Amino acid sequence: MTSLEAAQPFTVTDLKQHIYCQRISYFHLCLPDIRPVTRKMSIGIERHVDERKRAARRTMAMYGLTEGELLFDVDVTSSRLNLVGRLDQLVIAADELIVVDYKVASRHGKHQEVQLAAYAMMAEESYLLPAKRGFIYLTKAKKAVEIRISSQLRKIVESALQEMTVIQQTERMPQPTEWRQRCLDCEFRRFCNDV
Numbered sequence: 001m002t003s004l005e006a007a008q009p010f011t012v013t014d015l016k017q018h019i020y021c022q023r024i025s026y027f028h029l030c031l032p033d034i035r036p037v038t039r040k041m042s043i044g045i046e047r048h049v050d051e052r053k054r055a056a057r058r059t060m061a062m063y064g065l066t067e068g069e070l071l072f073d074v075d076v077t078s079s080r081l082n083l084v085g086r087l088d089q090l091v092i093a094a095d096e097l098i099v100v101d102y103k104v105a106s107r108h109g110k111h112q113e114v115q116l117a118a119y120a121m122m123a124e125e126s127y128l129l130p131a132k133r134g135f136i137y138l139t140k141a142k143k144a145v146e147i148r149i150s151s152q153l154r155k156i157v158e159s160a161l162q163e164m165t166v167i168q169q170t171e172r173m174p175q176p177t178e179w180r181q182r183c184l185d186c187e188f189r190r191f192c193n194d195v
């Protein structure tokens with residue numbers, strides 16, 4: 001058993017939340033029953049689905065390609081990382097994979113870049129082609145932001161998964177995020193008495 005292995009696979013959503021605030025991943029991994037689904041989250045899920053339907057009509061030109069296979073809602077997994085996820089869109093070109101994630105937002109954050117890198121790493125394991133780049137499609141801005149799947153992003157994925165394994169095994173609550181403005185509309189705020 002390696003240091004990245006745990007009883008159940010982590011999800012890419014767990015990973016993204018961990019990067020955003022380690023305490024969110026603690027609540028999700030160690031106290032899963034307390035997680036509310038807020039109205040904001042419900043609206044976000046509905047819009048996300050609508051946007052993905054529209055995405056089916058877009059062309060490969062958006063990704064700088066003339067041809068390739070376009071797949072939607074692709075399940076990806078990695079036994080090495082002990083990670084699973086469902087990717088919004090995967091482009092299989094002759095010599096590369098391109099991962100695409102849709103966000104109901106006008107800008108993106110580091111946690112979403114890490115999420116994209118995790119999808120890329122899993123897709124590489126499944127399709128045996130390199131995934132050197134991906135896109136975050138921002139539905140509110142109607143633009144696709146290209147993200148390089150760098151070695152730095154890949155290291156962040158691996159170290160975050162190790163941290164999550166420790167949190168799950170010890171059930172110790174991490175410190176709150178340094179970025180306290182994130183707490184303002186956090187669904188877990190009532191469980192964090194120190195922010």
Ligand code: SF4
Nearest residue numbers: 021176183186189192
């Ligand atoms: S309220 Fe702040 S510290 Fe607590 S889980 Fe949310 S973001 Fe993290």
